[in-house]
Each structure stands twice: as structure tokens, then as C-alpha cells.
Amino acid sequence: MTIMARHGEHDGEEGVVLTEEQKRRRRARSIAIALALGALVFLFYALTIVKVGLHPLQPAP
Amino acid sequence: MSLLTEGAEVARPAGADARVEPSLAGVGDYIALMKPRVMSLVVFTALVGLMVAPGYLHPVVGFISLLCIAVGAGAAGALNMWYDADIDAVMARTADRPIPAGRVTRGEALGFGVTLAGGSVAVLGLAANWLAAGLLAFTIFFYVAIYTMWLKRSTPQNIVIGGAAGAFPPMIGWAAATGGLGIESLVLFLIIFFWTPPHFWALSLWRAGDYARAGIPMLPVVAGPAETRRQILIYSLVLAPLGVLPWVAGYAGALYGVTSLVMGAGMIGLAVRVKCETGLTGAKQLFGFSILYLFVLFAVLLADDRLAHLLGRSV
Numbered sequence: 315m316t317i318m319a320r321h322g323e324h325d326g327e328e329g330v331v332l333t334e335e336q337k338r339r340r341r342a343r344s345i346a347i348a349l350a351l352g353a354l355v356f357l358f359y360a361l362t363i364v365k366v367g368l369h370p371l372q373p374a375p
Numbered sequence: 376m377s378l379l380t381e382g383a384e385v386a387r388p389a390g391a392d393a394r395v396e397p398s399l400a401g402v403g404d405y406i407a408l409m410k411p412r413v414m415s416l417v418v419f420t421a422l423v424g425l426m427v428a429p430g431y432l433h434p435v436v437g438f439i440s441l442l443c444i445a446v447g448a449g450a451a452g453a454l455n456m457w458y459d460a461d462i463d464a465v466m467a468r469t470a471d472r473p474i475p476a477g478r479v480t481r482g483e484a485l486g487f488g489v490t491l492a493g494g495s496v497a498v499l500g501l502a503a504n505w506l507a508a509g510l511l512a513f514t515i516f517f518y519v520a521i522y523t524m525w526l527k528r529s530t531p532q533n534i535v536i537g538g539a540a541g542a543f544p545p546m547i548g549w550a551a552a553t554g555g556l557g558i559e560s561l562v563l564f565l566i567i568f569f570w571t572p573p574h575f576w577a578l579s580l581w582r583a584g585d586y587a588r589a590g591i592p593m594l595p596v597v598a599g600p601a602e603t604r605r606q607i608l609i610y611s612l613v614l615a616p617l618g619v620l621p622w623v624a625g626y627a628g629a630l631y632g633v634t635s636l637v638m639g640a641g642m643i644g645l646a647v648r649v650k651c652e653t654g655l656t657g658a659k660q661l662f663g664f665s666i667l668y669l670f671v672l673f674a675v676l677l678a679d680d681r682l683a684h685l686l687g688r689s690v
Contacts (some may be wrong), residue, residue, distance in 0.1 A: 330397060332397055336397050336398075336399070339398070339399065339400065339401045340397070340398070342401060342402045343398075343400065343401075343402060343405075345402075346402045346405070357439055357442075357498075360435050360439075361435060361436070361439055361501070361502055364433050364435045364436060
């Protein structure tokens with residue numbers, strides 16, 4: 315399987331042409347970053363709710 | 376993380392020109408950079424430190440604290456692989472790691488590690504407290520700067536002193552839960568600290584050729600197998616009583632006491648076998664048993680603590 319990119323003409327312009335494998339890996343990285351950011355948003359939300367003491371199910375210390 | 380990255384010397388395939396190449400890294404490579412097996416032990420010991428600590432910690436804060444400790448450990452692993460890419464490439468055990476295999480560049484690993492380190496410390500400080508965050512920052516610094524950059528390549532005592540980095544997680548968990556450092560957490564630190572040398576020296580006995588090729592002064596390379604076997608026994612003789620200390624000092628109950636006595640006897644028994652034999656069977660058994668030893672001790676300590684809470688008794 316070829317995973318090295320090809321440098322050359324692409325649509326008449328000089329640039330990097332990704333192989334299918336590189337495109338697949340880039341897409342997987344992008345999805346992983348999106349999931350990580352989503353998880354962080356949820357974590358910060360949950361932490362904020364806990365810190366301000368508004369969680370209705372918060373057990374008593 | 377950028378798509379286009381500068382290729383590091385170990386990551387660039389032979390014959391490639393000087394142009395930047397699109398990253399070849401998959402998600403699995405970034406996970407591998409974080410040394411997930413090491414991370415699992417760090418998370419487990421930190422969990423025990425957090426759970427057996429006195430006081431109350433909200434489950435959400437506890438979960439985020441453990442996540443930060445895990446990510447911090449992953450950051451340390453990534454920075455270790457960034458710095459050690461040259462020696463990883465010549466050791467059979469590590470040659471297929473993402474950087475020497477050419478799937479991740481050193482620059483990518485450095486950026487990944489620094490980002491995770493900064494993020495994990497900052498979030499732990501905001502979620503739990505800044506003592507725990509400071510300890511986590513110091514642990515990452517100790518592992519990367521003191522162990523990886525300095526001790527590993529300069530002294531056969533590398534894993535003895537460097538082992539402190541792996542011993543801090545229960546203290547961080549304890550600090551996250553209490554905001555302080557109890558003598559109990561120091562005992563947990565000491566158990567892991569004295570567990571590290573026999574664990575890694577057992578491994579190094581059959582990996583000595585690898586370490587020698589990479590120029591790492593591990594004890595079997597510098598002092599020979601006989602001295603390594605002697606040191607394994609000495610550290611095991613120190614470790615076994617330390618393992619019982621939480622029970623003797625009254626921090627844990629009889630369940631933990633009996634378990635630690637049995638497991639400690641097992642460690643010493645295998646260490647004696649390693650000392651007496653010339654082959655590698657005992658060393659391999661000791662390496663495997665040492666992982667079980669630490670896991671069982673901490674698991675039973677946690678179970679003992681939960682049992683004490685359930686029964687409403689003070690141990």
C-alpha cells in the first residue's frame with residue numbers, strides 16, 4: 315500500500331496530493347480531535363455545574 | 376496538530392527529499408505515544424490513593440482528576456518517546472514505536488506531549504486543587520527531564536531514582552481528594568518506589584543486549600547479571616516489609632495484612648530464585664509476578680478500605 319504523498323501538478327497547480335491512505339488517516343485524526351473537543355465541552359460543563367453547586371443529584375458531603 | 380509537518384530524521388523514510396510530507400500518523404499512533412499500559416497502572420494506583428484518602432470528593436471531580444492524571448502520564452510518555460527516539464530505534468522492544476517506525480515525527484510527538492502536559496495540569500488545578508496539579512507537573516518534569524534526559528543515559532541507578540516518577544500517582548490522587556499529603560500516601564509512594572527496581576531489573580536481565588546496543592547503562596550492562604540479581608533480592612527484601620506497613624501502621628485491615636504478607640513472601644521467594652539461578656526463567660517469573668504484586672496490593676487496599684466503610688469500622 316502506498317502511503318507516501320506525491321508532489322506534483324494537481325488541477326494545474328503545484329501542491330501535495332494525498333494518497334487514499336493519508337486521506338483516511340487525516341479523517342480519523344479529525345474525528346478523534348472532534349470527539350476530544352466534545353468530551354472537553356461536556357467535562358467543563360459538568361465541572362462548572364458541580365463547582366457552583368447546582369447539581370440536583372449532588373450527594374451531601 | 377497540523378497536516379503538514381516537518382519530517383524528523385528518524386521519521387523520514389530513506390530517499391525522501393527535503394520537502395515536508397503529509398503526516399502518516401493514525402489515531403492509534405497517538406494513543407501508542409501515551410504508553411497506555413504504563414498509563415493503566417498509573418491510573419489504578421492514583422485511583423486507590425484517591426479512594427482511600429479521608430474526606431469527600433464529588434464523583435465528577437474525582438473522575439476528572441483521574442482523567443487528568445492519566446493524560447499527564449500520557450504526556451510524559453509522549454515526551455519520553457520524543458526524546459528517546461534515537462535509542463528506541465536500535466532496541467528490538469521499542470523499534471516499532473510510532474517515531475522510530477516513521478509514522479509520527481519527533482515534532483508531532485513533542486507538540487502532542489507539551490499540549491497534553493499543560494492541559495492536564497491546568498484542568499487538574501481548576502477541578503481539584505493546585506497542590507495536586509503541582510505534583511502532577513512535577514511528576515511529568517521528573518520523568519521527562521530528570522529520568523529520560525539525564526539519569527537514563529548516565530547512571531545504572533536510573534530506574535531507582537527515576538522510579539519516583541511512577542510512585543507519585545497515589546500521592547497525586549490523595550492530594551486531589553484531601554488538598555494535602557498524608558503519611559499514608561507517602562507509604563504508598565514508598566511501596567511503588569521500592570517495587571520499581573526489582574521489576575525493571577528483572578526485565579533488563581533478558582534485555583541486556585538491547586540496552587547495551589542502545590548505550591543505556593542499565594545495571595546488568597554496567598555491573599553484570601550477578602550484581603543485578605543481588606540488587607533485585609536486596610530491594611525485594613526492603614519491599615516486602617514496606618508492603619505490609621499500611622496494615623502494621625493501622626491504615627489497612629487484616630484482609631490487606633494477610634494479602635501483603637503472602638504476596639511479599641512470593642516476591643522474596645522469586646527474588647531468591649533469581650539470585651540462585653543462572654538462567655532467565657526466574658527473572659521472567661519475577662517480572663510477571665511483580666506486576667501482579669502491585670496490582671493485588673493496591674486492589675486489596677482499596678477493597679479493604681471499602682469494606683471498612685461498609686461495615687462502619689475504623690481500620
